[in-house]
Amino acid sequence: MKQKFDIITSTCVPLPLENVDTDQIIPARFLKATDKEGFGDNLFRDWRYRPDGSIVEDFVLNDPKYKGCILVAGKNFGSGSSREHAAWAIAGYGFRVVISSFFADIHKNNELNNFVLPVQVSENFLQELFQTIQNNPDTQVEVDLPNQTVTNKATGNSEHFDINGYKKHCLMNGLDDIDFLVANKDKIEKWEHQRN
Amino acid sequence: MNTLFDKIWDAHVVQTVTDGPTQLYIDRLYCHEVTSPQAFDGMRARGLKCFRPEQIVCMPDHNTPTHDQDKPIADPVSKKQVDTLERNAREFGLKHFGMMSKDNGIIHVVGPEKGLSLPGMTIVCGDSHTSTHGAMGAVAFGIGTSEVEMVMASQCILQQKPRSMRITINGQLGRGVTAKDVALYLMAKLTTSGATGYFVEYAGEVVKNLSMEGRLTLCNLSIEMGARGGFIAPDDVTFDYIKGKEYAPKGEDWDKAMAYWRTLKSGDDAVFDKELVFDAADIEPRITYGTNPGMGIGITESIPAEGDANFNKSLQYMGFKEGEKLLGKKIDYVFLGACTNGRIEDFRAFASIVKGRQKAADVVAWLVPGSWAVDKQIREEGLDKVLEASGFKIRQPGCSACLAMNDDKVPADKYAVSTSNRNFEGRQGPGARTILCSPLVAAAAAVTGVITDPRTLL
Numbered sequence: 271m272k273q274k275f276d277i278i279t280s281t282c283v284p285l286p287l288e289n290v291d292t293d294q295i296i297p298a299r300f301l302k303a304t305d306k307e308g309f310g311d312n313l314f315r316d317w318r319y320r321p322d323g324s325i326v327e328d329f330v331l332n333d334p335k336y337k338g339c340i341l342v343a344g345k346n347f348g349s350g351s352s353r354e355h356a357a358w359a360i361a362g363y364g365f366r367v368v369i370s371s372f373f374a375d376i377h378k379n380n381e382l383n384n385f386v387l388p389v390q391v392s393e394n395f396l397q398e399l400f401q402t403i404q405n406n407p408d409t410q411v412e413v414d415l416p417n418q419t420v421t422n423k424a425t426g427n428s429e430h431f432d433i434n435g436y437k438k439h440c441l442m443n444g445l446d447d448i449d450f451l452v453a454n455k456d457k458i459e460k461w462e463h464q465r466n
Numbered sequence: 467m468n469t470l471f472d473k474i475w476d477a478h479v480v481q482t483v484t485d486g487p488t489q490l491y492i493d494r495l496y497c498h499e500v501t502s503p504q505a506f507d508g509m510r511a512r513g514l515k516c517f518r519p520e521q522i523v524c525m526p527d528h529n530t531p532t533h534d535q536d537k538p539i540a541d542p543v544s545k546k547q548v549d550t551l552e553r554n555a556r557e558f559g560l561k562h563f564g565m566m567s568k569d570n571g572i573i574h575v576v577g578p579e580k581g582l583s584l585p586g587m588t589i590v591c592g593d594s595h596t597s598t599h600g601a602m603g604a605v606a607f608g609i610g611t612s613e614v615e616m617v618m619a620s621q622c623i624l625q626q627k628p629r630s631m632r633i634t635i636n637g638q639l640g641r642g643v644t645a646k647d648v649a650l651y652l653m654a655k656l657t658t659s660g661a662t663g664y665f666v667e668y669a670g671e672v673v674k675n676l677s678m679e680g681r682l683t684l685c686n687l688s689i690e691m692g693a694r695g696g697f698i699a700p701d702d703v704t705f706d707y708i709k710g711k712e713y714a715p716k717g718e719d720w721d722k723a724m725a726y727w728r729t730l731k732s733g734d735d736a737v738f739d740k741e742l743v744f745d746a747a748d749i750e751p752r753i754t755y756g757t758n759p760g761m762g763i764g765i766t767e768s769i770p771a772e773g774d775a776n777f778n779k780s781l782q783y784m785g786f787k788e789g790e791k792l793l794g795k796k797i798d799y800v801f802l803g804a805c806t807n808g809r810i811e812d813f814r815a816f817a818s819i820v821k822g823r824q825k826a827a828d829v830v831a832w833l834v835p836g837s838w839a840v841d842k843q844i845r846e847e848g849l850d851k852v853l854e855a856s857g858f859k860i861r862q863p864g865c866s867a868c869l870a871m872n873d874d875k876v877p878a879d880k881y882a883v884s885t886s887n888r889n890f891e892g893r894q895g896p897g898a899r900t901i902l903c904s905p906l907v908a909a910a911a912a913v914t915g916v917i918t919d920p921r922t923l924l
Binding site for chain 1: 480481483484485486487489491500501503504507508512514517528529543544546547550592593594608609610611612613615616619620621622623624625626628658659662663689690692694758775776779869870871878888890891892893896897
């Protein structure tokens, strides 16, 4: 999971739906595992497969035209349940970046904590990207974490995206928050002592 | 500035990471069986013990069956998850309220009712409805499993401080209008992302006049407008509710706590990043018609015509049309329960409508108390007799059909009138169609078999 992040250039998988909630990303009946493995197989399960298990051909994950490690989704991606299983499913499927014009708070943190980069772009940039991908599924997008830019290679349009310096450092160096917190135990004990 | 949110948050800041988030101290971590096993595994892999085990409370609720809890869980995968929580709690030395113990129930029902969630606390759980505990005057929010592991390891979490919003609701709620209707109204006004990035303080006459149960319902649904959490400044309603609870402070500790709790309010000069004001007179009993909780209307209104692809996809899933009224629509299932509406007041409300009436013959009704304590009170008040005389049966506590991780699944294409919190596609079972509402609306549907304005039955 702790995959170091730098510059990623890839084709994209477009999901031009808004308010995609984490129940759609991974339905509750698949949350019963006690480990983090295999969630990718059930990513978007009920949009990807019919109840009898047969494939829904026109769902984007089943369309061979679209591939790559960047998921592009409509605004308010990841709303609803806090289940980190949604981030495990996205990472497990092989996505390393999610581009959207708006992310739900908890899910955004969950992606970051699993070394999946949420890239928030303007609605205009997003809509243009959907259009370019529809016109040419081989459209490449470059996500440059060091410079915090995302570029639609087909149009050359580029945007800056936000990420705090600490989290950027973590992603680029394969570090997580627990490493940081455990190294700070003295400070926590001191804080507790002062509080009492 | 000088909001209650600032006061509680700032009082828990251990440090601010350079060019990064806040390191926030957490007073209480709750763990359930679904979002904790990977965190415990992570702790084992790092060779860590829980930093402050006495501040962590565990209980299974999502997978628990709502019948025959005294027998082993039939689904082996659910059983494994529930057993894993118990084993982890034992290994890490944590308090655990197991299934069938009198302490068990849905975490967000049990925490407040046992005095484990108190004013001024920071409270987290791997569950988005942790916002519920904000009703106690606490900063409470849902987190992911990696963050659960952070708190286990250090009793701290790294978070960006959200912005503050105050939602004031003035006036008096009309007959048959409940806290749930207020929340459904706010979601429709704000949409499911309207409060994303914010922590909400609820205020105004309506909020002040809500019972503790009503406040818990309102705060519970904060996440459905995208807010990380929502809370209400503690007052005498809060203090009366807490006093005497099992884990509440006692004696001198109570006096000391009260002295602090009395200070927990936003200053008169408080400045919020956003302020919204609503009037109770605009709120009627509400229902949802779509596949997110923001897609709701007053029960007498018609489904709006919006026409975009997302909207049409929702209506198609629900089998509804633009411009259609839902009053009189036949329904198949009724669910009373969940961390949203599984408390004693919700059962009283439901019973007040069904009393002297009979359950519609073709409706399947699941009435699921939020905890064993709620179940006990239902029986003490004789509500069980009222409900049974009307053809309803009370099931055993748990999250149940709210997210259908146990056997309580609504079949595909069936309409479920539900007091839960989410009407997402497949939430109550693959293909199930959920209509969210208050316990009064649910009861009115349960006895008539169709969507009915509860005010006609009061």
